[in-house]
Amino acid sequence: MIKVLHLYYDLMNLYGESGNILAITNHLKNKKLDYKVDYKSIGDKINFDDYNLVYIGCGTENNQKIALKHLTEYKEDVKEYIDNNKVLIATGNSYELFGKFIENTNGKRFKGLSIFNYSSKEVQDRIVKQINNGIKGFINSGSIVTKNHKPLFTIKDYNDGFKYKNFYGTHIIGPLLVLNDNFLKDIIKSIDL
Amino acid sequence: MRKTTTIIISKAAIFFLDKLGRGTAFPGKIALIMDKYIMNKIKIKGKVIIITGSSGKGSTSSLIAKILRGSNYSVTFNDGASNLTNGILTTLLKDTDFKGVINSDFLVLEIDERYVKEIAKVIKPDYLLITNITRDQSPRNVHFDNVANEIKKGLHVNTHLILNCDDPYSNTFITNRDKVTLFGIEKTKYSYPKKINKNLNMEYCPKCNNKLNYEYYHVESYGKFNCENCSFKREKPHYQINSIDFESREITINNKYKTCIKDGILHSAYTALGAFSVCGLLGIDLTKITNEMNSHCKNYKNDFIIKYKNINIYNLFTKNENSSTFNYALTFVDRIKDKKNVVIGWSVISRRYDYKDISWIYDIDFEILKNHDIKKLICFGPNSDEIEQRFILAGFDKKMIIKLKDTQELLKYIVKNPKVNFYNIVDSTYSNKKIFKNFSEYLYETEKKLGDLDD
Numbered sequence: 001m002i003k004v005l006h007l008y009y010d011l012m013n014l015y016g017e018s019g020n021i022l023a024i025t026n027h028l029k030n031k032k033l034d035y036k037v038d039y040k041s042i043g044d045k046i047n048f049d050d051y052n053l054v055y056i057g058c059g060t061e062n063n064q065k066i067a068l069k070h071l072t073e074y075k076e077d078v079k080e081y082i083d084n085n086k087v088l089i090a091t092g093n094s095y096e097l098f099g100k101f102i103e104n105t106n107g108k109r110f111k112g113l114s115i116f117n118y119s120s121k122e123v124q125d126r127i128v129k130q131i132n133n134g135i136k137g138f139i140n141s142g143s144i145v146t147k148n149h150k151p152l153f154t155i156k157d158y159n160d161g162f163k164y165k166n167f168y169g170t171h172i173i174g175p176l177l178v179l180n181d182n183f184l185k186d187i188i189k190s191i192d193l
Numbered sequence: 194m195r196k197t198t199t200i201i202i203s204k205a206a207i208f209f210l211d212k213l214g215r216g217t218a219f220p221g222k223i224a225l226i227m228d229k230y231i232m233n234k235i236k237i238k239g240k241v242i243i244i245t246g247s248s249g250k251g252s253t254s255s256l257i258a259k260i261l262r263g264s265n266y267s268v269t270f271n272d273g274a275s276n277l278t279n280g281i282l283t284t285l286l287k288d289t290d291f292k293g294v295i296n297s298d299f300l301v302l303e304i305d306e307r308y309v310k311e312i313a314k315v316i317k318p319d320y321l322l323i324t325n326i327t328r329d330q331s332p333r334n335v336h337f338d339n340v341a342n343e344i345k346k347g348l349h350v351n352t353h354l355i356l357n358c359d360d361p362y363s364n365t366f367i368t369n370r371d372k373v374t375l376f377g378i379e380k381t382k383y384s385y386p387k388k389i390n391k392n393l394n395m396e397y398c399p400k401c402n403n404k405l406n407y408e409y410y411h412v413e414s415y416g417k418f419n420c421e422n423c424s425f426k427r428e429k430p431h432y433q434i435n436s437i438d439f440e441s442r443e444i445t446i447n448n449k450y451k452t453c454i455k456d457g458i459l460h461s462a463y464t465a466l467g468a469f470s471v472c473g474l475l476g477i478d479l480t481k482i483t484n485e486m487n488s489h490c491k492n493y494k495n496d497f498i499i500k501y502k503n504i505n506i507y508n509l510f511t512k513n514e515n516s517s518t519f520n521y522a523l524t525f526v527d528r529i530k531d532k533k534n535v536v537i538g539w540s541v542i543s544r545r546y547d548y549k550d551i552s553w554i555y556d557i558d559f560e561i562l563k564n565h566d567i568k569k570l571i572c573f574g575p576n577s578d579e580i581e582q583r584f585i586l587a588g589f590d591k592k593m594i595i596k597l598k599d600t601q602e603l604l605k606y607i608v609k610n611p612k613v614n615f616y617n618i619v620d621s622t623y624s625n626k627k628i629f630k631n632f633s634e635y636l637y638e639t640e641k642k643l644g645d646l647d648d
Contacts, residue, residue, distance in 0.1 A: 013392040014328075014336055016516075016555025022586040042397070043404050060338040066402055128332050130548050138550040140331055174552025178582060 001034040002191060005051040008059070008067045009039045012094050015140070017057025019175030020091065024053065027184055042070040048081040052191050058092020058173045061122060061142060065110055068097050075113045082115060087166040087191055091176055093143060095162060095169025096120040102143070116162060118148040127171075131155055136179040137172035145171070166190045196234045196293055199227040203286040218275040221282030232278075232315045235285050239267075239298045241316055242471060245306045245344060246324030247337075248512055249464050250276070252455070253324055254303035256468035256489070263485040264477050266298040276305045281312055299475075306340050307333070313347030321348065322355040322471055324463070326362055327394065327413075327517035328556055332548045337362065337394050355470055357463060358430045359415040361405060362395045367428065376470040377430035378462060380417065381437045383528065384409040390520050392556045398425045412459055412524050413517060432470040437462055439528065442493070450483040453490035456497040457528075458509065460521045499633050502611040506636075508629050510621040513539050516556035522618045523561050532566040532613045536603060537580050538573035539620035551579045559587040568613050571606065573597040600628045604639040 006021050021037060028035040040046055048054070059067060071078065078098075082088055096102050099112045100119040112119070122143045129139040135153050139160070152161030152170050161170035168187065170176065177184040206220040224231045244254040258270040271284035281302055289295050304312055306326070313321075323344065326337045334340050341362070348354070351372065356363045358375035367373050386409060393414040398405055403422035410416035419426035436445045439457040446452065446469055454461040465486065472482045499506040509522035519537075526535060542549055554576075562570075570593050572580035577596040584594055597603050607615055621629040628635050 010393070010396045015331060015550075016392070016552040018391050019552075019555030019583075019586065022555070026586055041404075042402065060336050062338055066397070126335060128548065130550070138332075138548070138552060140335065140550070142335065174550065175555050178555075178586065 001036060002028060002053065003051045004035060004037045005046070005054045006037060006039050007046070007054055007056045008041050008063075008070075008094070009057075010041050011063045012057045012059035012067055012092075014058045014060060014063075015092065015138075015173040016175050017055075017091060017173075020055055020057065020089070020177040023175065023177035023184055024055070024188070027188055031188070042066060046074055046077075048074065048077045048086075051081075051086070053087040053089070053187075054081070056088075056090045056094040056097070058094060061093070061104065064093050064096070064102070067094070068102070068110060068112065071097055072111070072113060075115075078113060079115050082165060082167050085165050085190075085192055087187060088168070089177075089187065090167075090169045092171060092173040093120075093141065095171070096143060096145065098162075098167070098169065099145070116164065118145050118162060120145045129158075131160075131172060135172070135183065137170075137176050138174055139171050140173050141171045195228050196231065197291060199224050199231050200286060200289060200291055200293060202227065203283070207283060207287050217273065217283055218277065218279035219283070220286060221275075221279035224282055224286055225279065232282055232285065234293050235289055236294045237285075237300050237316065238294065238296050239269075239300055240319045240475070241300045241302070242320045242322070242475075243302050243304050243309060243313065243318040243347075244322045244324065244467075244471075245304050245309050246322075247306060247327040247329040247334075247340065248515055248518055249324040249460060249467070250303045252461075252464045253322065253467045254301055256464065256486070257471050258301045259489055260468060260472045260477065260482055260485040261299050261301070261475075263488065264472075264481055267296070268299045268301055269295055269297040270301040271303055276303050277308050278311060281308075307343050309344050309347035311347075313349070313352075317349050318347070318352050320353045320355060320471060320474065322467055323357070323363060323366065324467060325357060325360060325517070327515060328392075328553060329512070329515040329517070330543065330545070331514065331553065332543075332546055332550055341365070353474070355467065355474065357415075357467070358428050359411060359417075361399070361414055361418050361425075361427070364425070364428065365399050374432070374470055374474050375428055375430040376432040376463075376466045377427065378411055378415075378434040378437070378459075378466070380409050381411075381434070383437060383439065383459075383524075384411055384416070386410075389524070389527075389561065390414075390558045392516075398423060400425045413520055432466060432473055434462055434466050439525075446483075447479070450479055452483050452486040453493065455493045456509075458521050458525050460518070496630075496632075499636070501607070501633070501636055504611050504614050506607065506615045506617065506632065508617045508619065508621070508632055510629070511618055512622075513542055513620045514550075514553050516553045519557040519618060523558060526565070526616045526618070527561050529614075530565070532568055534569045534571055534610075534613055534615045535562060535567060536571040536573065536615060536617040536619065538571075538577070538597070538600075538603070540574055540599065540625050542576065544622075549576075551576055554579065554583045557583075559584060563588055567593060569593055569595050571595045571597060571603065573599055573603050600625055601639075604628070604635055605643065608636060608640045608643055
């Protein structure tokens with residue numbers, strides 16, 4: 001059975017991110033694969049060992065920091081989970097959680113999980129982009145990610161996201177997996193059963 | 194001298210454009226070119242009431258202006274005008290005398306939520322009603338925290354806030370303020386015991402991050418909530434709806450005042466209550482407010498329900514890129530247990546920009562329809578494919594879904610298939626406006642055209 005965790009489903013859910021869980025479960029159903037989805041958030045204890053796929057969506061800057069505080073308690077577990085080639089998809093600003101730090105517009109730094117070397121900086125002028133070049137989606141980001149040498153997507157002259165083993169991080173918001181069936185298929189294939 | 198010249202020229206522009214039936218923002222634009230401080234130079238003698246929020250601000254402000262005028266007060270109101278800076282300036286210039294003084298008893302301004310801070314810098318609001326702050330036009334508004342922060346920049350210490358206490362998010366405005374009036378809806382026969390919508394703006398206490406507990410929900414995060422860990426809770430409203438009957442479209446406010454609402458959507462109950470609360474706060478006699486609202490009922494033609502042959506057609510108007518308005522409409526659909534066709538569609542996602550972000554359709558809980566006897570799900574317009582995909586992912590069989598090009602095709606479909614009730618959850622703006630506001634006429638016209646073709 002494939003066990004899916006929608007992490008911070010009630011906190012990091014700003015732009016219809018629940019659509020990604022629908023896309024995943026619909027795909028698994030069509031493949032006649034047995035699956036179960038758990039929904040957990042900041043009030044819950046999490047055993048990452050239990051899961052094959054973890055998804056986190058985009059949140060407000062404030063909610064992102066609340067999630068960060070909670071996820072920091074599981075830093076080692078998350079690192080081990082990623083190192084064990086398990087699938088973690090983080091869309092919108094949730095992928096920033098896994099970097100060194102997030103700096104807000106006042107210059108205050110919030111320590112990230114430091115699993116990866118990139119860091120992010122919140123900016124006044126947001127980056128709003130329609131993406132329709134290989135990958136389809138929408139970026140509505142209030143931050144830029146620095147020191148990122150392993151982008152998930154290269155869109156024209158613009159690099160987005162981060163890929164390491166089966167960690168897929170992107171600033172693309174919303175139902176990315178609904179819009180990009182091939183990307184979803186590749187992710188599901190990478191689940192080690 | 195510059196002020197007087199600007200006022201004269203602007204008034205002339207307003208006069209001529211009025212004759213042509215257009216140009217609500219243009220005179221204000223000209224005035225700003227002539228004198229960029231013109232707004233600062235206008236003296237307002239009466240009380241200033243600003244109404245803002247993600248949705249419902251137009252209908253709420255219109256009702257407030259109607260009640261005040263009906264109570265023999267003079268009112269300057271940007272009725273039907275643009276709710277951005279230029280449009281508001283046009284409204285002011287229209288009513289000012291040549292010395293730049295507005296003598297009206299009240300200035301009622303419906304203002305775009307992102308422009309409150311700009312206008313309030315110049316025109317200090319005595320009262321500010323926030324209808325709601327929801328997910329709305331994210332390419333422009335980013336998200337609700339951003340909107341709230343923008344509105345907060347327009348608040349003065351002495352501004353009296355009027356807020357919806359059913360919404361935990363609006364309650365965050367109460368902190369450290371003396372002048373707050375609250376309105377809310379008590380538990381009614383339509384309230385839900387459990388959460389019915391997935392993606393809410395606030396599920397955790399803003400003070401201590403504990404999960405909020407609910408006694409009941411009206412829709413989304415609206416309901417009676419409290420934090421079991423601290424003092425954060427739904428505060429008792431000053432003005433409350435104690436009962437609603439959507440069949441008769443009647444609400445009872447403060448256990449005594451019975452009045453009508455525009456249609457059967459909860460949103461309209463909040464509109465009526467918000468207007469009632471502001472006017473009550475201004476000291477208008479509550480019976481007088483009720484009478485004014487009731488006298489307005491005859492203007493609500495019940496045109497959201499159309500009888501056609503043996504079926505009802507419900508036109509439930511929504512606002513694109515604002516999932517809340519769709520979720521409100523779905524609670525209406527959820528109340529009626531009949532066999533039905535449900536229609537979703539629009540002609541364009543946004544008129545403001547070219548972005549075609551459809552993320553927000555995943556914040557609409559179409560899953561509610563799974564508890565209903567649905568004959569067909571009908572999508573129309575340029576995003577039919579995306580809406581179809583959303584229905585499929587909600588668990589509906591593809592065979593149930595019909596895709597139509599536009600409203601003309603929808604009219605034809607209804608004329609040819611008047612077998613079960615239709616629930617049209619539609620954006621009524623832009624090119625669809627004329628059709629949905631005169632739906633009966635268009636139906637009979639379509640019927641005639643199809644009949645002529647058969648002949």
